[in-house]
Amino acid sequence: MLSLHRIEKQFHAGEHERLLRQVLDNGLRLPLPLRVRLSQGRATAIAMGLRRVVELTYGPGPLSRAMIAALLAEQSASGAFLADDRPDPLATAAAVSALAMVRRDHPTAAGPEVDEAHDRALAALSEMQDGDGLFRAGDDRSDADRARSAAFVLWLLAADAAFRQSVRMADVRNWFESRLSRLEATTAELYQLACLSRPIDPPRTPALAAIAA
Numbered sequence: 037m038l039s040l041h042r043i044e045k046q047f048h049a050g051e052h053e054r055l056l057r058q059v060l061d062n063g064l065r066l067p068l069p070l071r072v073r074l075s076q077g078r079a080t081a082i083a084m085g086l087r088r089v090v091e092l093t094y095g096p097g098p099l100s101r102a103m104i105a106a107l108l109a110e111q112s113a114s115g116a117f118l119a120d121d122r123p124d125p126l127a128t129a130a131a132v133s134a135l136a137m138v139r140r141d142h143p144t145a146a147g148p149e150v151d152e153a154h155d156r157a158l159a160a161l162s163e164m165q166d167g168d169g170l171f172r173a174g175d176d177r178s179d180a181d182r183a184r185s186a187a188f189v190l191w192l193l194a195a196d197a198a199f200r201q202s203v204r205m206a207d208v209r210n211w212f213e214s215r216l217s218r219l220e221a222t223t224a225e226l227y228q229l230a231c232l233s234r235p236i237d238p239p240r241t242p243a244l245a246a247i248a249a
Contacts (some may be wrong), residue, residue: 038062043085044099047106052081059084067222070184074126078120079110081173083130090137096145104138104145107131108153114166116157125164125171129189132157136196153202161189162202169207183219187212187226194230 038058046055053075060066060074060153074080090123093100110131117131135154139146164171170186186208193199211221212227219227 038088040089040099041087041142043089045081047085047103049097052078055085056081058125060087062088065221065225066188066220067184067244069181070188070222073119073173073185073189074130075171075183076175077117077127079107080124080130082107082110083117083127083161084132085129086134087137090134090141093142096138096142099151100138100142104129104135107134108149111153111157112163115160117157120174122174123160123164125161125189126203128157128161129171129192132161132199133196134190136198158198158202160161161199165203165208167207167210169204169211179215180220180223183215183223184226187223187230190230197232241247 037063041138042058043055046058048050056075057071059081064075065075071081075170082103086100086107089100089103111126112118117127118124119127130153135150136159138150139154151227164173167184168173170182171189173182173185176182176185177228190201190208216224216227
């Protein structure tokens with residue numbers, strides 16, 4: 037298990053890629069191309085590490101407060117969080133998720149600054165949604181790339197009511213369900229996990245309906 041001590045050591049040493057790798061190795065199976073994409077933004081590592089800190093603690097401490105401050109400092113003027121100096125849906129979704137967890141589980145560490153950062157990031161993420169429901173990212177060159185990114189965004193945020201109200205859930209759900217049998221196994225698994233965390237309306241495909249039942 038990834039301990040608080042290890043997270044703290046890697047965070048303060050600026051070992052963002054190593055921190056992210058160990059957070060992702062903590063029980064989550066992701067395809068290599070998605071892992072590479074996630075490693076391109078410092079904000080992603082901070083956000084994913086902060087999520088884990090909130091999960092492991094009963095209230096805010098020096099580490100979570102330092103990570104919150106570091107994450108807020110990564111937010112761009114547009115509200116998005118960046119990877120390779122470009123607005124990135126993965127980094128932005130990770131930040132939205134982390135800040136939502138802080139507001140819910142560590143409310144004494146939240147406040148107007150956290151609330152504003154969360155809401156701006158959520159608005160920026162909704163602006164990254166394409167017409168077909170998936171999310172734009174600079175390094176996504178194929179539908180397989182885009183599907184991996186969108187599945188990860190859903191895995192992070194499908195249980196978040198504010199996210200579901202901000203994006204076009206029906207479009208992204210229909211995109212996945214119409215192609216589920218043709219997706220890479222790990223991408224389909226991420227989407228199924230998202231449906232389990234919060235069914236994206238009743239899943240219409242028999243396989244997902246059985247999983248969600």
